[in-house]
Amino acid sequence: MTTYIIRRLLQLPITVVGVTMLIFAMLQLLSPVERSALYIRDIPKSEAQVDRIIRQYGLDQPVYVQYWRWLVGTVDASTGERKGGVLRGDLGYSRTGRQDVKDLLLHRLPATVELALWSVLPIVGIGIWLGMQAAIHHNKPIDQVARIFAIIGYSFPTFVFGLLVLMLLYAKTGWFPPGRLSDAMTQVVMSDSFTRYTQINTLDALINRRFDVFVDALRHIFLPVITLCYIQWALLLKITRSSMLEALRQDYVRTARAKGLAERVVINRHVRKNALIPVATVGGLTIVGLLNGVVITETVFNYPGLGSAVAAAAVSLDVVTVLGFVLFNATLLIMANLIVDIFYAFLDPRVRLG
Amino acid sequence: MATETIALSPELAGGLQLRMPGRLERLLGPEWYRLLRGLMTNPLSVAGIILIGFFLLVAALAPVLAPPIEGGGNPYLIPRDGYGAEPKPPGAEWRRGQPPLPFWYQTVTGKDQWVHLLGTASGQFDIYYGLVWGTRTAIFVGVAVVSLSLLIGLIVGSVSAFYGGKLDDVLMRITEIFMAFPFLLAALTLTSILVPLVGRGIGPAMIALIVFGWMGYARVIRGDILTVKERDYVLAARVIGGDDTRILLRHVLPNAVFSTMVLASLDVGAIVLAFAALSFLGVGTDIGYADWGQVISFARAFILSLDQYWYIVAFPGAALLLFGLAWNLIGDALRDILDPRMKGTRGA
Numbered sequence: 001m002t003t004y005i006i007r008r009l010l011q012l013p014i015t016v017v018g019v020t021m022l023i024f025a026m027l028q029l030l031s032p033v034e035r036s037a038l039y040i041r042d043i044p045k046s047e048a049q050v051d052r053i054i055r056q057y058g059l060d061q062p063v064y065v066q067y068w069r070w071l072v073g074t075v076d077a078s079t080g081e082r083k084g085g086v087l088r089g090d091l092g093y094s095r096t097g098r099q100d101v102k103d104l105l106l107h108r109l110p111a112t113v114e115l116a117l118w119s120v121l122p123i124v125g126i127g128i129w130l131g132m133q134a135a136i137h138h139n140k141p142i143d144q145v146a147r148i149f150a151i152i153g154y155s156f157p158t159f160v161f162g163l164l165v166l167m168l169l170y171a172k173t174g175w176f177p178p179g180r181l182s183d184a185m186t187q188v189v190m191s192d193s194f195t196r197y198t199q200i201n202t203l204d205a206l207i208n209r210r211f212d213v214f215v216d217a218l219r220h221i222f223l224p225v226i227t228l229c230y231i232q233w234a235l236l237l238k239i240t241r242s243s244m245l246e247a248l249r250q251d252y253v254r255t256a257r258a259k260g261l262a263e264r265v266v267i268n269r270h271v272r273k274n275a276l277i278p279v280a281t282v283g284g285l286t287i288v289g290l291l292n293g294v295v296i297t298e299t300v301f302n303y304p305g306l307g308s309a310v311a312a313a314a315v316s317l318d319v320v321t322v323l324g325f326v327l328f329n330a331t332l333l334i335m336a337n338l339i340v341d342i343f344y345a346f347l348d349p350r351v352r353l354g
Numbered sequence: 355m356a357t358e359t360i361a362l363s364p365e366l367a368g369g370l371q372l373r374m375p376g377r378l379e380r381l382l383g384p385e386w387y388r389l390l391r392g393l394m395t396n397p398l399s400v401a402g403i404i405l406i407g408f409f410l411l412v413a414a415l416a417p418v419l420a421p422p423i424e425g426g427g428n429p430y431l432i433p434r435d436g437y438g439a440e441p442k443p444p445g446a447e448w449r450r451g452q453p454p455l456p457f458w459y460q461t462v463t464g465k466d467q468w469v470h471l472l473g474t475a476s477g478q479f480d481i482y483y484g485l486v487w488g489t490r491t492a493i494f495v496g497v498a499v500v501s502l503s504l505l506i507g508l509i510v511g512s513v514s515a516f517y518g519g520k521l522d523d524v525l526m527r528i529t530e531i532f533m534a535f536p537f538l539l540a541a542l543t544l545t546s547i548l549v550p551l552v553g554r555g556i557g558p559a560m561i562a563l564i565v566f567g568w569m570g571y572a573r574v575i576r577g578d579i580l581t582v583k584e585r586d587y588v589l590a591a592r593v594i595g596g597d598d599t600r601i602l603l604r605h606v607l608p609n610a611v612f613s614t615m616v617l618a619s620l621d622v623g624a625i626v627l628a629f630a631a632l633s634f635l636g637v638g639t640d641i642g643y644a645d646w647g648q649v650i651s652f653a654r655a656f657i658l659s660l661d662q663y664w665y666i667v668a669f670p671g672a673a674l675l676l677f678g679l680a681w682n683l684i685g686d687a688l689r690d691i692l693d694p695r696m697k698g699t700r701g702a
Contacts, residue, residue, distance in 0.1 A: 166657055317549060
């Protein structure tokens with residue numbers, strides 16, 4: 001097990017370096033003047049200023065020099081101060097966000113984390129439960145309904161589904177508004193009497209015992225959560241179902257039944273544990289789905305998180321911001337996949353020994 | 355698709371019955387034949403095939419269903435009825451810039467003037483025209499993106515598997531790096547970089563979807579080639595002195611490419627949905643280009659009053675959903691047919 005983890009950890013830097021190289025390569029598609037936007041905080045007053053930045057940050061140097069400087073930053077010759085450097089957390093300046101990309105990331109992160117937290121439990125819980133029910137009642141009505149539910153789910157473009165639920169559950173009824181909080185509740189949250197411990201509204205509201213804020217935050221987050229869930233349920237349902245069916249066909253299940261165990265015991269003891277091992281591999285896919293999903297979902301529902309920020313930046317061709325976000329997301333995904341792999345090896349001895 | 359059986363003389367075969375392949379099976383080969391038979395006997399995949407046929411028909415007949423304005427230039431630019439911001443409901447009168455009437459119009463609708471059959475979006479773009487010509491855009495984008503990604507995947511995967519060793523290691527690491535990005539987000543990024551370079555249109559989004567879309571094929575074909583290249587006939591080809599290119603193209607690839615091709619053809623639906631998502635976000639085609647995602651993006655201006663302007667979401671949304679559904683219905687059936695563990699079982 002330890003060797004497996006060490007081997008996986010050794011591969012990690014290669015992938016991370018590769019990811020930075022790929023992002024840097026995309027950056028190289030832009031001209032030096034456009035790339036100077038990385039370091040410009042306000043609209044340049046003259047061309048001479050832009051030229052100075054290009055020289056200062058070495059944007060006219062050979063590619064490998066630029067790559068190194070982009071990674072670790074540039075030492076200012078006059079002050080000896082180190083500026084820039086992706087590895088130091090300086091992702092450049094966001095034109096659309098009007099602040100450093102890093103600050104924009106940190107500022108928008110809690111909203112997306114809140115969305116993800118509310119989505120993960122229903123996605124995993126209900127998705128797996130539906131898949132198991134479908135497999136246990138193979139070819140019965142419940143199975144057919146689940147299959148149709150799944151196939152429509154992964155054919156539904158996220159934005160179409162989002163717009164439809166908005167149409168039905170907000171425009172027609174006014175139940176679940178878009179955004180993150182209503183105006184009145186935003187004032188409460190911003191006021192001095194409300195302490196923002198985590199920036200996660202629902203959690204802060206509970207800690208502050210403001211249940212009106214809690215309910216309001218929940219009303220706003222409900223539709224984005226439903227949208228993220230529906231698309232993801234389909235995948236989990238499908239994988240759980242086929243993996244359960246596979247497990248149900250095994251010889252040890254026949255043996256368990258033959259020795260007279262109750263069906264419930266057979267399912268819980270012998271089938272479920274083995275069937276859920278492959279489901280763990282989907283963990284990585286679920287995270288990808290969430291990272292992709294929040295971009296569209298947050299845009300549809302006007303929800304002020306990471307996803308809507310990156311979409312807005314992309315539309316105004318603010319490449320610096322977009323690349324900063326992508327670097328952040330790719331790193332997150334690599335870490336998540338590592339954890340999923342280790343967890344998987346822990347569950348299934350065949351993986352680490354194979 | 356009748357199958358003939360011949361009985362060998364009892365003393366030869368001990369009463370054994372051999373199944374002779376029918377004419378169609380001989381024409382297609384056993385793999386494709388099994389696939390086709392599986393698809394045609396499953397009601398869900400038949401529904402998918404009919405849906406795709408319908409979309410192909412609409413795409414082919416676009417100039418008849420929605421004739422472009424004479425001398426109006428690019429038919430993919432949706433004709434507009436003035437410039438008003440307020441969308442008009444289905445059946446609203448078409449006042450300005452009417453396209454020519456198609457021959458079927460009066461018989462089917464009973465009207466002698468164009469109306470906006472499915473309403474207009476803001477800017478008075480006609481939704482019906484957007485959907486009909488958008489079908490062409492969807493099919494073109496789907497097929498082109500998938501074919502080019504498949505080509506890249508085939509080249510990378512087969513070189514990697516065939517030559518093996520260090521080259522294999524390097525190529526597979528590169529593949530993994532591309533896979534480290536969330537697909538849609540990476541495509542969104544590259545599109546926003548390419549737009550200033552290439553200009554707006556279907557180009558940037560297509561390139562981005564290809565650049566981040568080939569890795570799956572490369573991995574599948576690599577695995578299949580690794581098994582095929584050890585076969586005896588490959589060894590035989592090498593013994594008689596065939597060079598690498600010839601062995602790869604004539605003997606290895608044709609015998610390994612089957613599952614990759616099937617996988618790729620199923621991705622057309624997903625690619626069209628991803629392309630529509632990019633358009634919806636606003637980095638795809640220009641405003642007014644006939645593309646489903648572009649049409650539905652008009653709805654973003656009205657998310658507070660979608661009950662009133664439902665037709666901007668409902669019609670292009672239905673087109674996208676049905677298109678995706680059609681491919682997935684076939685894909686589901688195909689996976690069952692091709693999964694060796696499912697051989698002989700039904701409805702799994």
